[in-house]
Amino acid sequence: MNNKPQEKTGLPQTIGGLLVFLLPLVCLTTRNGVSISSFTFLIAAAVLFQPARAALLRVWPQVRWVVLGFGVWFVFNAALVLLRAATPLSELEKPARMFFAFTALLVVLVLQPSRRALWWGIVAGLVIAVPIVAHERFLLLNDRPGGPLNPITFGDQALMLALMAIAAATELRTARHAALLGIGAIAGIAACVISGTRGAWLALPAVGVVFLANSRLVRNRVVILLAGVAGALALAAFAVPETGVQERVDQGLADVRNYFNGTQKFTNVGTRLELWKAASILIGEHPWTGQDLASAHRRVRALAAEGRLDHGIVDLPHFQNDAVQVLVAGGVLGLLAWLPVLVAPMVFFGRQLRRSAQPGRQQVALALAGLVVVTSYICFGLTEVIFWSVGGALLYALLVFLLMGLCLNAKDNDGK
Numbered sequence: 001m002n003n004k005p006q007e008k009t010g011l012p013q014t015i016g017g018l019l020v021f022l023l024p025l026v027c028l029t030t031r032n033g034v035s036i037s038s039f040t041f042l043i044a045a046a047v048l049f050q051p052a053r054a055a056l057l058r059v060w061p062q063v064r065w066v067v068l069g070f071g072v073w074f075v076f077n078a079a080l081v082l083l084r085a086a087t088p089l090s091e092l093e094k095p096a097r098m099f100f101a102f103t104a105l106l107v108v109l110v111l112q113p114s115r116r117a118l119w120w121g122i123v124a125g126l127v128i129a130v131p132i133v134a135h136e137r138f139l140l141l142n143d144r145p146g147g148p149l150n151p152i153t154f155g156d157q158a159l160m161l162a163l164m165a166i167a168a169a170t171e172l173r174t175a176r177h178a179a180l181l182g183i184g185a186i187a188g189i190a191a192c193v194i195s196g197t198r199g200a201w202l203a204l205p206a207v208g209v210v211f212l213a214n215s216r217l218v219r220n221r222v223v224i225l226l227a228g229v230a231g232a233l234a235l236a237a238f239a240v241p242e243t244g245v246q247e248r249v250d251q252g253l254a255d256v257r258n259y260f261n262g263t264q265k266f267t268n269v270g271t272r273l274e275l276w277k278a279a280s281i282l283i284g285e286h287p288w289t290g291q292d293l294a295s296a297h298r299r300v301r302a303l304a305a306e307g308r309l310d311h312g313i314v315d316l317p318h319f320q321n322d323a324v325q326v327l328v329a330g331g332v333l334g335l336l337a338w339l340p341v342l343v344a345p346m347v348f349f350g351r352q353l354r355r356s357a358q359p360g361r362q363q364v365a366l367a368l369a370g371l372v373v374v375t376s377y378i379c380f381g382l383t384e385v386i387f388w389s390v391g392g393a394l395l396y397a398l399l400v401f402l403l404m405g406l407c408l409n410a411k412d413n414d415g416k
Contacts, residue, residue: 020108066400149391
């Protein structure tokens, strides 16, 4: 007799599963799919208002710090819009939509979709994304393909989804499931390599540390195999010159040398270093509350005119680092308001793992995937403002809240 708890099935679960499945499917393959997905969850939560409200009250003690963390970031940005005449209302769009992404949590709690809808959405999205960028790279001869997205954002998100597929394998043990997740993970790594993104690879060792730190719960040979394959592919991508990875790494090292010896500053890496130099000046001038971005860019142009900065950075929109960007625009107070967006979800998923006494449970895979999302975005933000685009910011918020809801649902399925 099979005593394993079963997930609920029915029309509500099917509808919820479709909503969950579509998010990772569209994030790499469409320009506005993530934005549309966020509105879909918002509308669904409004339709399900009464049960959604009851579900939120039921789990509020467990989710409050994450919801409030996103709320603090929203309120801080609303205050900037109100207090700074030069800050346009449009600056509030991203923090507002990130906050209201908590409706995805409510929809998942009410409709209780299968967590496998997320896993198969990830696999489908990655498998579709590979031929898109491969066509751009090898047939159209575009050195930096990204499909409908910026190539850096594309490569970042592809690698993150690949690592989430590996996390999913901690609880899917059949050969068919393992094969599908393996295909997804390999496709994601291939897509990242083809995009030519370098900064994304910083997430690989960081996520590896997350898996090692929770090794007592990851006693699955499939996971070990997939992780080994991911590492081997990363090394192979570097070792094989035709992939272009080694060339990009060598170029990055040359950019650093050229920047510091003064021969050339306007390179990919040199530009980042010059932007961070500019940001250090701006932060020093307004350390506590920062300044509006229009004023910041005017100041950068003035510093370039004085010869203190290279003219190559004066028209660039941001400062190529999430924390630096927040410090420039919001100062130390802004950084304190922004950190809960990263720290609160990390604490939530870490607690879910600590409460999972046995390996292989649904909750383990979901919580690990949540840590993969947060850790990846932290690493991506070291060399890029991954939260700059609405799509990038929304994908983070939606995945965090979806995985939170699936984790809480999994407690029942895990017999907790």
